[in-house]
Structure formats: C-alpha cells, structure tokens
Amino acid sequence: MxxxxxxxxxxxxxxxxxxxxxxxxxxxxxxxxxxxxxxxPYADKLAEYECGFPAFEDSRSQFDVRFYLVAILFIIFDLEAAFLFPWAVSLGAIGIAGWAAMMIFLAELTLGYIYAWKKGALEWE
Incomplete structure (x- = not known):
C-alpha cells in the first residue's frame, strides 16, 4: 500500500x-x-461613481431595448470569433464538409447582421 x-x-x-x-x-x-x-465608509465614498451623477429615477426602471440588442449582438459576434479559431486550426482535418458548414454559418450570421442593421438595432440616438 x-x-x-x-x-x-x-x-x-x-x-x-x-x-x-x-x-x-x-x-x-x-x-x-x-x-x-x-x-x-464616509459620504464621499458612498456616492455614485459609475456615471458621475446621482441617480434621478427609480432603480427598478426599465432600460431601453437597445441596450439588450447591443448586448445580444456583441455575444453573437463574440461567439463567431470563438468558433472561427478552432475551425481554422482544424480545417485540414475536417475537409470540404467543415468548410461548407462554416460558410453556411457565416452566411446566416451575415444575414442576421444585415437584418439588425436594416431594422435600426445598431442606430443610437
């Protein structure tokens, strides 16, 4: 033992x-x-610091939908980058089928980007 x-x-x-x-x-x-x-802690330490001015509305107020749309679009394009690197590394092993699958994925992603652009999801007022 x-x-x-x-x-x-x-x-x-x-x-x-x-x-x-x-x-x-x-x-x-x-x-x-x-x-x-x-x-x-003292009063200056406990003051608001993220935006530089005190909050003027209720903390439970709703955010504009555009904040969420931008966040979702960021996640989508971040995932695209996360999928592209392993795909590029293993492209020699997966062959033409892997290349075609990634081209379909990129085409779908491009169509989604164009749709979001046309709908005004990327416009900031």
Whole structure:
C-alpha cells in the first residue's frame, strides 16, 4: 500500500499549495484594507461613481431595448470569433464538409447582421 500512497503525494502537495494561495488571495486584501482605511465608509465614498451623477429615477426602471440588442449582438459576434479559431486550426482535418458548414454559418450570421442593421438595432440616438 505504501508505494501507491506515495504516488498521491504530488497531488496532495499541489492541492495544499492551491488552497494556501487561494486563502491568501482572499484574506490578504481584507487585511490590507483594514490597515489602509479602505473599509472606513464616509459620504464621499458612498456616492455614485459609475456615471458621475446621482441617480434621478427609480432603480427598478426599465432600460431601453437597445441596450439588450447591443448586448445580444456583441455575444453573437463574440461567439463567431470563438468558433472561427478552432475551425481554422482544424480545417485540414475536417475537409470540404467543415468548410461548407462554416460558410453556411457565416452566411446566416451575415444575414442576421444585415437584418439588425436594416431594422435600426445598431442606430443610437
């Protein structure tokens, strides 16, 4: 049994180092914030900072649909880039069928882009 247990020693050491580092990355910033005064809130620290001016409406008000359309279009084109790299790497192995499938995918994506452009989803007022 001893030889088999010795084979797990590197894994246990790796897990120990990973746990120690992750604990350090959680605990050390909290300790540093106590010493630097970052945890002492006051009115200026609690003020709005994302947009530079105080909120003037209810926080539960609805956003314009264009925010969501832009986000969805970003995700679509981000996924396109994520699909293009592995396809380009494996193009020699997948042959003409893989090339044709990607061309169909790109044609559909282009049609969707043209449709969104014609509908005014990319216009910002």
């Amino acid at each position: 001893a030889p088999y247990a010795a084979e797990y020693l590197p894994i246990l050491l790796f897990l120990g180092v990973a746990l120690a580092l992750s604990a350090a990355f959680v605990v050390l910033p909290m300790i540093a914030s106590r010493f630097t005064g970052a945890s002492n």
